[in-house]
Amino acid sequence: MTVLEQRGAYHPSPPPAWQPRTDPAPLLPDAEPHRVLGTDAAESADPALMRRLYAELVRGRRYNAQATALTKQGRLAVYPSSTGQEACEVAAALVLQERDWLFPSYRDTLAAVARGLDPVQALTLLRGDWHTGYDPREHRVAPLSTPLATQLPHAVGLAHAARLKGDDVVALALVGDGGTSEGDFHEALNFAAVWQAPVVFLVQNNGFAISVPLAKQTAAPSLAHKAVGYGMPGRLVDGNDAVAVHQVLTDAVRRAREGGGPTLVEAITYRLDAHTNADDATRYRAADEVDAWRAHDPITLLERELTGRGLLDEAGIEAARADAEAMAADLRARMNQDPALDPMDLFTHVYAEPTPQLREQRDQLRAELAAEREGDSR
Amino acid sequence: MTTVAVKPATMAQALTRAMRDAMASDPTVHVLGEDVGTLGGVFRVTDGLAKEFGEDRCTDTPLAEAGILGAAVGMAMYGLRPVVEMQFDAFAYPAFEQLVSHVAKMRNRTRGAMPLPITVRVPYGGGIGGVEHHSDSSEAYYMATPGLHVVTPATVADAYGLLRAAIASDDPVVVLEPKRLYWSKESWNPEEPAPVEPLGRAVVRRPGRSATLITYGPSLPVCLEAAEAARAEGWDLEVVDLRSLTPFDDETVCASVRRTGRAVVVHESGGFGGPGGEIAARVTERCFHHLEAPVLRVAGFDIPYPPPMLERHHLPGVDRILDAVGRLQWEAEG
Numbered sequence: 260m261t262v263l264e265q266r267g268a269y270h271p272s273p274p275p276a277w278q279p280r281t282d283p284a285p286l287l288p289d290a291e292p293h294r295v296l297g298t299d300a301a302e303s304a305d306p307a308l309m310r311r312l313y314a315e316l317v318r319g320r321r322y323n324a325q326a327t328a329l330t331k332q333g334r335l336a337v338y339p340s341s342t343g344q345e346a347c348e349v350a351a352a353l354v355l356q357e358r359d360w361l362f363p364s365y366r367d368t369l370a371a372v373a374r375g376l377d378p379v380q381a382l383t384l385l386r387g388d389w390h391t392g393y394d395p396r397e398h399r400v401a402p403l404s405t406p407l408a409t410q411l412p413h414a415v416g417l418a419h420a421a422r423l424k425g426d427d428v429v430a431l432a433l434v435g436d437g438g439t440s441e442g443d444f445h446e447a448l449n450f451a452a453v454w455q456a457p458v459v460f461l462v463q464n465n466g467f468a469i470s471v472p473l474a475k476q477t478a479a480p481s482l483a484h485k486a487v488g489y490g491m492p493g494r495l496v497d498g499n500d501a502v503a504v505h506q507v508l509t510d511a512v513r514r515a516r517e518g519g520g521p522t523l524v525e526a527i528t529y530r531l532d533a534h535t536n537a538d539d540a541t542r543y544r545a546a547d548e549v550d551a552w553r554a555h556d557p558i559t560l561l562e563r564e565l566t567g568r569g570l571l572d573e574a575g576i577e578a579a580r581a582d583a584e585a586m587a588a589d590l591r592a593r594m595n596q597d598p599a600l601d602p603m604d605l606f607t608h609v610y611a612e613p614t615p616q617l618r619e620q621r622d623q624l625r626a627e628l629a630a631e632r633e634g635d636s637r
Numbered sequence: 638m639t640t641v642a643v644k645p646a647t648m649a650q651a652l653t654r655a656m657r658d659a660m661a662s663d664p665t666v667h668v669l670g671e672d673v674g675t676l677g678g679v680f681r682v683t684d685g686l687a688k689e690f691g692e693d694r695c696t697d698t699p700l701a702e703a704g705i706l707g708a709a710v711g712m713a714m715y716g717l718r719p720v721v722e723m724q725f726d727a728f729a730y731p732a733f734e735q736l737v738s739h740v741a742k743m744r745n746r747t748r749g750a751m752p753l754p755i756t757v758r759v760p761y762g763g764g765i766g767g768v769e770h771h772s773d774s775s776e777a778y779y780m781a782t783p784g785l786h787v788v789t790p791a792t793v794a795d796a797y798g799l800l801r802a803a804i805a806s807d808d809p810v811v812v813l814e815p816k817r818l819y820w821s822k823e824s825w826n827p828e829e830p831a832p833v834e835p836l837g838r839a840v841v842r843r844p845g846r847s848a849t850l851i852t853y854g855p856s857l858p859v860c861l862e863a864a865e866a867a868r869a870e871g872w873d874l875e876v877v878d879l880r881s882l883t884p885f886d887d888e889t890v891c892a893s894v895r896r897t898g899r900a901v902v903v904h905e906s907g908g909f910g911g912p913g914g915e916i917a918a919r920v921t922e923r924c925f926h927h928l929e930a931p932v933l934r935v936a937g938f939d940i941p942y943p944p945p946m947l948e949r950h951h952l953p954g955v956d957r958i959l960d961a962v963g964r965l966q967w968e969a970e971g
Contacts, residue, residue, distance in 0.1 A: 390742075390745065390746035390747075391746045391747045391750075393750075394747065394750040394751075395714070395747055395750060395751050396714075396750065396751065397750075401714070402743075402746050402747060402751075406734060406739075409707065409734060409735060409738060409739060411707070412703065412704050412706075412707025412708050412710065412711065412735070413707055413708075413710045413711035413714060413739070414711060415704075415707070415708050415711060416707065416708035416710055416711025416712040416713075416714070416715075416719075417711035417712065417714050417715045418711070419708065419711070419712065420711065420712040420714075420715035420716070420717050421715055423667075423693055423717075424715070424716075430711075442703060442731070443703055443704070443707060443734075443735075445701075446699070446701040446703050446704030446707065447704065447707065449699050449701065449704065450699055450701070450704045450708055453699055604748075607748075607749065608744050608745045608747075608748050608749040609744070609745055609783055609784055610744070610784070610786070610808050611744075611752060611806075611807045611808050614837065614883065614884030614885075615837070615884055615885070615886075615887060615888075616885060
């Protein structure tokens with residue numbers, strides 16, 4: 260007799276702890292991603308919001324192009340471009356209230372900028388000037404996280420703490436498709452669901468974790484399906500449809516704010532550029548695949564909708580482009596100035612009070628710098 | 638004036654009292670971990686906290702160390718002071734990335750804008766007959782991580798004082814709790830606990846003239862016993878308890894070695910790449926001309942922690958310490 264048979268014999272009806280606690284059906288994502296643009300639903304979308312999203316997309320695209328150019332000029336150490344994914348970035352920034360928090364990954368500089376961060380401060384990490392160029396509390400934007408998915412439990416903890424304090428704060432955490440394979444992704448979603456923390460997880464599924472395609476990343480029907488096992492809803496959205504992403508995230512944020520707990524949103528999008536400037540994307544994907552996605556570009560989709568419905572004309576398009584160009588020119592000018600760095604800062608922010616060991620090393624560096632200056636003046 | 642009876646207390650009770658007092662005096666102090674609530678921890682160190690302060694202040698989490706510490710990061714970002722329990726030394730490893738990449742670096746990454754006042758309690762070390770993964774000495778990993786303070790109490794009074802100081806610190810502190818000393822008792826007056834000192838001060842536990850035993854945590858009682866036994870050999874040993882591995886108290890340690898001219902570092906953790914190598918190097922660099930012999934190390938063997946029936950052969954005991962002290966008579970050998 261097997262153990263299972265024994266257990267069945269002794270417990271003809273399972274105790275309550277063994278019963279499913281949640282009906283999985285409402286948690287399951289729809290089979291098709293949510294779309295607004297090009298559908299009847301677009302007619303009921305707010306024109307002002309659509310125009311705002313359009314302007315931000317055009318700015319975002321220009322920002323990505325400018326940052327990539329700065330990399331080629333050696334002004335940035337690296338830039339992981341979000342070209343093609345701007346709809347996710349912009350919508351993530353715009354659905355949040357000022358008091359809410361954004362937890363970006365290394366590819367989400369644009370989301371931080373769309374939230375209102377100074378573009379130069381947002382690029383500090385990638386320039387190599389310092390690790391984080393802004394005060395996270397001032398902007399409610401956590402430092403850009405380079406280790407994958409490790410920022411997700413932070414979002415959960417922060418949202419949990421805010422709720423304990425009685426504050427009406429939602430945390431929105433961004434992660435890529437590769438990040439969903441990490442242990443921290445699992446632990447964060449599990450904690451969030453158990454604690455019913457006011458968190459929204461947005462997976463930007465751009466098809467590749469550097470070079471590894473989604474099919475080698477997961478066997479799940481979709482990344483949104485992963486939500487069900489944690490007891491939270493999974494939602495699937497066309498990540499290039501800015502209005503659809505905005506709608507789905509708005510619903511998820513509202514649900515979190517009202518005490519409904521976390522949501523996992525999977526946005527299906529595509530990274531048109533390589534992983535970073537150090538990557539050769541032609542080694543792992545075909546040109547016709549990239550071309551197909553170019554035809555489904557987030558800016559094209561929204562522009563077509565707006566012009567088709569008479570909500571945007573040539574002058575409007577030009578105005579958006581001119582605004583983006585001005586932003587790029589300002590960014591270029593400011594990034595072309597060498598940052599003023601103080602080597603003594605190396606010891607300033609390791610501990611609240613430097614340890615005796617660090618004080619010794621600080622003195623050593625100070626002496627080395629003095630000797631350098633003396634050498635220069637000779 | 639009322640006098641409170643000084644009664645024997647265990648290290649575990651002092652740690653509990655430290656958390657209780659911290660929680661009572663600061664509403665932002667939160668305890669979280671697996672089993673810390675209803676059960677009061679597998680070692681009962683959080684006993685009664687959930688009952689007294691509620692489950693929101695002392696929270697049973699899902700069983701996931703990275704999640705526990707990662708959530709604590711977010712809580713600290715929002716202004717709370719989380720005290721995290723890692724249950725056993727070797728169970729803390731899944732949280733290592735959170736500890737190294739975020740907890741230790743957040744102040745630095747944000748140029749001081751976002752310090753993380755997190756306390757990570759790790760019951761550590763052997764001598765309790767635990768099966769594998771329950772007896773590791775992981776202090777070298779923590780010491781090798783800039784941004785962390787690492788402390789380890791060896792007495793009941795220090796258990797209280799160091800944990801209070803850790804919770805009060807604006808920086809992350811790893812508190813390594815020697816689990817085989819959890820039930821060691823001392824006379825202790827909980828109404829007048831030792832003043833909460835700044836972290837980073839070593840203390841001379843036993844003055845002596847012949848040589849210095851430099852030790853910490855679970856090895857302190859062993860060293861004190863060895864020092865008593867050494868009297869029969871005509872050796873008068875000084876015993877220094879580090880209490881804090883980071884920051885390291887060079888001053889107290891080197892003052893002692895300059896007085897005695899000889900030193901042995903004693904710890905359970907393996908010797909290769911272990912804390913003793915760092916301590917011996919520091920002492921040698923600073924006290925070379927005072928030394929009558931090389932700084933010796935008495936450490937655990939460089940092996941995965943052995944099964945409980947063999948651990949007594951691995952752990953530094955009185956005899957091994959006395960052998961090393963004997964070898965300090967360098968001139969005779971020369």
